[in-house]
Amino acid sequence: MFADFFAYDFLTRALIAGIIIGTVAPILGTFLTVRRYALIADTLSHASLAGVAIGIILGINPILAAIVVSVIVAIGIEKLRLSGKFGGEAILALFLSGSLAFAVVAMSAVGKFNGGVLAYLFGSITTVTVDDLWMIGGLGVVIVGTVIKMYPQFFLLSFDEDIARANGVNVTLSSMVLAILTAGMVAVSMRVVGILLVGALMVIPVLAATQFNRGFKTTIGIAIVVSLLSVLLGLGLSYSFNLATGGTIVLCAVGLFIVSLLGTSITRRA
């Protein structure tokens, strides 16, 4: 089965994209999940759909349009949240619903609400182009580099915003950078995992990793392993049984989460 991934160019591209996404998504996901802010990934994925709609309508690269729109939405979310006027969850719900509504109305208005859109919603391994791969790879390098550079700030931000502020961390800037990186990650991941499921890939491997009761860096490492296993298994099963790629990857992640939950429970009892 996996030999085919090296025999066909489109499968090789999907495999490379999956490996990059599977590595980078849980890195950002760890900071978001422990900050109890994981829903931002889902909100930004819906903003990406609005970007895809704009891209399709204007005839420009949908992923590029999705990155631009989701970054703008990420900045809007953080600005509103840091203003303290509204609750974080309400702001996420506002942008999630608003983005989805815009995408549906815009695409239906121009008659583009068709099968092509489904590939963005649920992911498809046949749609990853060479240009997409360069974008996914480039953004992956930017995300990993930024996280290494800003790790102390992101760690403190996730642990306690007040302590971070008292220690001189620019919480507004760090929060904004984290949200923008998430926006980019979500936008480029949609080719493989799909807009509706990309948030799950940022959260479920992290939940599985936290079951092991390890330190922060080790938790990120375990989450990457779980995520990569989910992507590789999901891609393989999706190709072999002609299943929806994104859904298969996420179901594999859910399966690994259940295994980790049961495994660590049994180990603790023993």
Add this chain to the structure above:
Amino acid sequence: MHGIVPILSLRDVSYRIDGKDILSNISIDIGRGEYVGIIGPNGGGKTTLLRLLLGLAIPSHGTVEVKIPKAKIGYVPQRSSSGEVTFPATVHEIIESGIFDAKSPHDRDHRIHDAMKTTGISHLVHRRIGTLSGGERQRAMIARALAGNPDVLFLDEPTSAIDPGSQEEFYTFLRKLHDEKRLTIVLVSHDTDAIAHQVERVLCLNRHLVCHGHPDDVIHKMEHYGH
């Protein structure tokens, strides 16, 4: 305060939310090396004053001045213990997060080691923060603050997560820390009796500065005015 070099200075500070005065007309100096306790009833503005001193809140009126340029702040917030319980980090990682100016990896390790030794938690280095008892967790948070070589250590209700039997031991530890390192400590507590015997100066708040001075004098005044 006479003869003590101020490290923190509040001048005519007021703080209002939605038209309601939380604090009014506070003017105080906190000197370098002082051990100050902020006491008062619930809702009296203790934590608000601490947040103003930390720069986490902006005064509606007046000025809060830190006299040392780029002062290093150690902050141990009040804990309900829920947030830290699920946070996936070891004691080592938590303490490491308090160091922003390590000269080398060796310097970083040395400061982590020192902070753990001072707080008596060296044996907990690889434990996850959420698996510690309230007292151990509080010591880990203090170790984190100390590893940053702070100019001032702020603690908000530090004994709230510690069982009553261990509170006396905790205060003794803080007193020793202050005496040995001459560290400036600002401590917020609703437990007047407990901290009155520990600190050098007490600020009594009830939306304004009711009185301040040596603990014995303040407690005498409070009894006199029926607070």
